[in-house]
């Protein structure tokens with residue numbers, strides 16, 4: 001295969017970021033686009049090239065793409081991924097990969113059966129600092145975890161609707177939940193407290209909670225918590241901190257801090273993690289090596305499951321077992 005011909009379904013903010021990024025990858029060609037908003041699809045096509053299609057199905061049937069980026073909001077995925085898998089079209093689905101486990105598991109099974117290269121939007125896995133942290137932690141016992149996703153409200157209207165986004169933990173703090181899974185293993189039990197405090201001053205019909213505190217146990221025996229707010233425009237953080245008898249390790253943005261008996265240091269990396277993610281996907285397609293992808297669709301489903309359990313725990317006001 002010379003160039004990997006790539007189509008996009010849904011071309012909002014994140015899709016445009018991928019399209020710009022793919023321009024830096026010689027082996028990738030932005031070939032096709034469909035968006036429910038035809039004007040937006042045309043604008044993207046006028047700016048970056050690529051043929052506009054009248055539907056996702058026509059795009060997939062055209063024979064003009066080897067791979068598809070699905071960048072619609074999570075409520076608007078429909079049957080795109082299943083159809084792509086059935087046609088042997090390789091797939092990168094943005095996070096979160098859905099809003100219910102039955103659908104996500106069904107799609108995951110079809111992707112596995114089809115044997116296509118598959119990837120998800122968990123781009124933080126590609127940070128050099130995250131890779132270093134993973135190696136460092138390989139022989140460490142993690143006792144406690146503290147994660148944060150705090151910031152202001154994203155602009156999209158769908159984001160404030162529970163049935164469209166799943167709320168901040170499912171939609172956004174999912175990155176930190178995924179990092180916890182990637183570095184510290186699987187969740188065991190979760191217990192959540194959610195509230196909606198100030199959000200309706202910004203979005204009067206919002207249905208999502210705007211603050212949350214989640215505590216959890218891991219299968220390893222470690223315990224932890226995740227704190228999130230989307231109504232904190234004056235202070236933000238998106239960190240994961242891990243504590244053990246032999247070490248302290250923190251990932252804060254692009255920095256990695258490690259304190260232990262021999263070192264107390266913070267290093268920063270300048271990884272363009274979306275570029276690394278897109279490069280890995282393209283290279284995996286070219287070589288047939290799924291292992292180049294650090295966050296497969298199945299991995300994204302496992303992260304989705306944990307975040308949906310957080311929501312379920314808040315709804316029921318009781319602990320929920322993950323898996």
Ligand SMILES: NC(=O)c1ccc[n+]([C@@H]2O[C@H](COP(=O)([O-])OP(=O)(O)OC[C@H]3O[C@@H](n4cnc5c(N)ncnc54)[C@H](O)[C@@H]3O)[C@@H](O)[C@H]2O)c1
Pocket residue numbers: 009010011012013014015034035036037040071072073074076077094095096121122123156171
């Ligand atoms: N990996 C990351 O760091 C990251 C960052 C931002 C967003 N995202 C994810 O990317 C996805 C899109 O987010 P966004 O910020 O680009 O949203 P957005 O609202 O900017 O764009 C969504 C686009 O999808 C289109 N769309 C909606 N329904 C559609 C349908 N049925 N068929 C075709 N097109 C449809 C809309 O018209 C719009 O152009 C979300 O899942 C989000 O979580 C990931």
